Amino acid sequence: MKAQNLLALILIPMGLIIAAVPPNTTKPYKLTAGELLAEVNTRSQYVTPETVADMLVNKDPTLRLIDVRSSDEFEKFSLPGAVNIPVADLLSDKYTEILDQGVKMNVFYSNGTIAANEAWMITRQLGYSNNFVLEGGLNYWFDSIMNPQKPDNTSPDEEFAKYDFRKSAGMALGGGAPVQAAVDKTAPSSKPAVKPAQKKKKAAGGC
């Protein structure tokens, strides 16, 4: 048989198969369950409120707070400069550029830590890095930063140092007053628009 006919006999059926089957759109998960469990056990995804408060006060440009609660809750109160990506919309294409990047430190927060952890786990499984969870969520944020409790007189010095830091950070971030007051201050102005992602980023390489 002529080589060309043989080639046609092999290539055309393969072409027919590939034309007939739907394209594979599933994304292979990056981490095995064991690897993810190991990460969860080290609690390496958590960022303390003190770290976040410090970055906020210093206006650290690498920090990006991501509010994973619903947009209603986000409207009522959000941390300064936070963007709103509800967990339900996490996989929307327009947020890919925010979640899958190597420059900024994304910190998810919700009221507690459950929704934030959900967001973290999903993005981690997609293979995204630089995503973290605010330890204790907003509830602990208010307890620790906005309304810190003065430690007992018998407490060690570190406790007082922590208290002083929390108190000054809280003041700088509009705390030190009842929670309600803070709500008014951080009204719509603290809401940068989320720009829709143009195109999915690809790994560089090639010839």
Added chain:
Amino acid sequence: MGPLVVNEIITENTNLFLAFIIGIGFGFVLESSGFSSSRKLAGVFYGYDTVVLKVFFTAAITGMLGLLFFSLFGWIDLSLVYVNPTFLPSAILGGVIMGLGFIMGGYCPGTSFCGASIGKIDALVFIGGLFLGVLIFGLGYDIWEGIYMAGSMGDPKVSESLGLSDGVFGLLLIVVALAMFRVAEWAETKWPREEY
């Protein structure tokens, strides 16, 4: 699973090493298929020898089918595979310059090194010209930059522009390639060359 480097299954250095091994294999196949002969290569423009067309199109559709099937099996994530960005004006201009060089010199850049490796003088001269061209482009970059960077289109795929799925476009390409092989063989009998 794939691409191996992007998913950090192999390191950048291992990748370069694999490229080195594959490169040697590629060069060997090129030489043994007669791609080190400028007359054979130039034959594709005159019709007496179309092996260049057949070999490169076979390679392209084989590679394409491989990638599509790998993607189907979930062995490679095609969205992570690098696609050269398209600059249409400079691609056309570059294609014309490269084609002229190909007809006149009888080599394309890769095959000139293939020819040089077995000591072909014309291949060495071609490489000299190649470096001259690189120098002219590099030193005069300010002059060319406007044309070079004009008309950025991102990295579109032909299948996307036509609104076809990758698989359907793949099948079309295979059929077109096989038809072209027929035409090429016909051309070889129509404009034969006795000896080269």
